[in-house]
Amino acid sequence: MSNSLIFGRRAQGKSTLAFSLAQLAGLSIVVFDVNAQFGCVPPDAVLTNPDDFELFLTDPPGSLVAYRPESDVEEEFTGFADLLWPRHGYTLIIDEASQIQSPGRAHPRLDRLVRMGSRQGVNLIQALHRPTDAATICRSLARHWYVFRSRQQTDLDVIAERCGPAVAETAGALGEHEYVHWDDDREVSEVVKDAGSWFVDIDAAPQVEPEGEDENASEQLPTVRDALTTA
DSSP states (O other): OOEEEEEOOTTSSHHHHHHHHHHHHTSEEEEEOTTOOOTTSOGGGEEOSHHHHHHHHHSOSSSEEEEOOOSOHHHHHHHHHHHHTTBOSEEEEETTGGGGEETTEEOHHHHHHHHHGGGGTEEEEEEESOGGGSOHHHHHHOSEEEEEOOOOHHHHHHHHHHHOHHHHHHHHTOOTTOEEEEETTTTEEEEEOOGGGTOOOTTSOOOOOOSSOOTTGGGSOOOHHHHSOBO
């Protein structure tokens, strides 16, 4: 399973890219949606407290769910992550992930996910504004970095230290909605300039399927309940 970091300023596309990458993984998707960015999640799959989230995991209607904290983000992430931990085989997007970490500290449940999530079959994707926002443990163990245009020297220094000077130089020269992908396993980078190759409309409300038999039912993703089986 992958462990990915996405860095980008507001409106560059980091949340959209996170969802696009999650779809490519072909697993059920769980979003910790701090700022309610993912309007594509069906209304009955948007939860705002741990009790409802636990009930949803028992009997979910589909393969996509978002949890939106309403009070203390760190406290609610604890309950959210504890409910997910016994399960496996899903993609977890943590949007605005800087709210549960700082350069010197990751939330304990995030630390556990970063260190041991792959054993649970978790495809972890974190979206943050800047590389300097990420905890050291998250930067160290990420297998993939996706970096949109970055101009702050402190951020470029972090990129250079982890991904190499060439990647940092590229990140500083990117245009709007362009990003550079660093694959740490293969130690190679790739620049993606065509936003159309990864854009998905995460603001769009889901379409209601007409009643009746679905001809493509066999090709649909499994439900969260089926995919997040208890380990």
